Amino acid sequence: MKKTLATFIFGALVGVPAGAFLWYAFSPLLFDEVVVESLTEAEVVASGTFRDADRAHQGQGIATLVALPGGGHEIQLSEFQVTNGPDLEVWLSAHPDPASSSDVADNPWVGLGQLKGNIGDQAYSVPADVNIADFQSVVIWCEQFGVLFSPAALSPPS
Known part of the structure; x- marks a missing residue:
C-alpha cells in the first residue's frame, strides 16, 4: 500500500507539471486565432x-x-x-x-x-x-x- 501511494505521489509531482508544460507548449497548435482588422490605406x-x-x-x-x-x-x-x-x-x-x-x-x-x-x-x-x-x-x-x-x-x- 505504501509503495502504491509513493508511486501515485511521485507520478502526480512529475506528471502534473510535465502535463501543464506540454499543454502550454503544444496546445496552440490545436487552435487557430483568427483576427480581422480593417487595414488603413496608406x-x-x-x-x-x-x-x-x-x-x-x-x-x-x-x-x-x-x-x-x-x-x-x-x-x-x-x-x-x-x-x-x-x-x-x-x-x-x-x-x-x-x-x-x-x-x-x-x-x-x-x-x-x-x-x-x-x-x-x-x-x-x-x-x-x-x-x-x-x-x-x-x-x-x-x-x-x-x-x-x-x-x-x-x-x-x-
Whole structure:
C-alpha cells in the first residue's frame, strides 16, 4: 500500500507539471486565432512575402510597412497565416532576409507586440523613435523558445 501511494505521489509531482508544460507548449497548435482588422490605406514604404522558417514553422501572406497619413508607420499583415505557437510576437529585424533563429537573434530587432492572431489581417504600430531605415525584414518570433516562425524580407515598391 505504501509503495502504491509513493508511486501515485511521485507520478502526480512529475506528471502534473510535465502535463501543464506540454499543454502550454503544444496546445496552440490545436487552435487557430483568427483576427480581422480593417487595414488603413496608406503610402507603401516596403513590403515582403512571409515564407516558412522550416517544416514545423510555416507562414504565408504579405507584410507591408506603411507611412500613415497622420504621421508614423505601421506594419500591416494581410492574407496572413502562420503556424500557431506560444508567445508569438511581431518583430522588425535588421537582417535583410533571415533564414534561421540566429539570423534574427544576432542582429538588432525591435518588438512591435504580441501577435494578435495566427490568421487574418492585422496591424502593428512602429514606435516613433524607431528609424525604419535600420530594419529590413518582419519576423514572427516565439519569444518563449527563441525560435523564428516566419520571416518576410522587405523591399521598396517597384
